[in-house]
Amino acid sequence: MTGKPEAEAAVWFARLGDDARERERHRGLAEWRAERPANAAALAEMDALWADLEHVAALSFYDEKARRKPAATAIDKGARPPLSVIPSRLWWSAAGAAAMAAMLLLFLAHPFSNSQIFETAVGGQRIASLPDTSRVTLNTDSRVAARFTANERLITLDRGEALFEVSRDPNRPFIVQTHLGKVTALGTKFIVRDRGSSMEVTLLEGKVLVDPDKDGQTSFIMTPGQRVRIGTAGTALVDKPSLEAVTAWRSGGLVLQDMSAAAAVGEMNRYGQKPITLDRSADVAECRVSGVFRVADTERFAHILARICGLRLEQRDDRYLLIP
Incomplete structure (x- = not known):
């Protein structure tokens, strides 16, 4: 499969049903899951959805009294029986299938659409794991919102400072957005700080693309050890600070x-x-x-x-x- 992870996960569940929840029982599924972090995340999301569908399927979609009531009229051979005497399992199957189809469509239309909020109080720190196995470490008085879709991994830094350790997934760029611009990474480690009047990015490992929001400013690629400060006036200053000093807050x-x-x-x-x-x-x-x-x-x-x-x-x- 080479499509979107969420669509592929839905196909696996549609094909295997409950067996898709037993990874070791199907070699092909296990191999697909291991191909990239997005596949594992999509499979976990479908697993949760499948559990919800089991609850839906357990509901009663027919009138118990009508099921027990004998037919009032004879049914000629080949004639369509009245609704009151259609076997209950047909009602159950039709309603359950409709519910499953509706929920699968909802999942495929809005995968990972809910934002996760992580924040710290003054003096606090927090390490949070993201759905793709990336990690974010928040410094004092910081807040981020994480929203993952089929096409991107979007992190909004509302305030403060955070260190990001990003799992590689070329098909879904990892983007950190601030009020002054955004940083796009692929398998890297970097710090973003919102100073209010400026945005500060320090690259520890890998490579990132910095894209200022200010009109007229061009995007540029950072190299490890660099720090860039972008101001509201459009200025961009680049230096090479002591990385021990920049990351000292973690300890x-x-x-x-x-x-x-x-x-x-x-x-x-x-x-x-x-x-x-x-x-x-x-x-x-x-x-x-x-x-x-x-x-x-x-x-x-x-x-x-x-x-x-x-x-x-x-x-x-x-x-x-x-x-x-």
């Missing part, structure tokens, strides 16, 4: 490299419930921050920042305030 770390005090505070505040605030009178224009910090220890970071920048720390109920 609860924050790596800062010659960062301004204001930017460092902004990074740390992504993770803490109690934010750090720089007083307006604090002159920190010349203060730079470098080091490795724990995202779960905002108070310690505030103390260190105060010493580096020559400020005083006031602990208040709702914030850590740094003042001259």
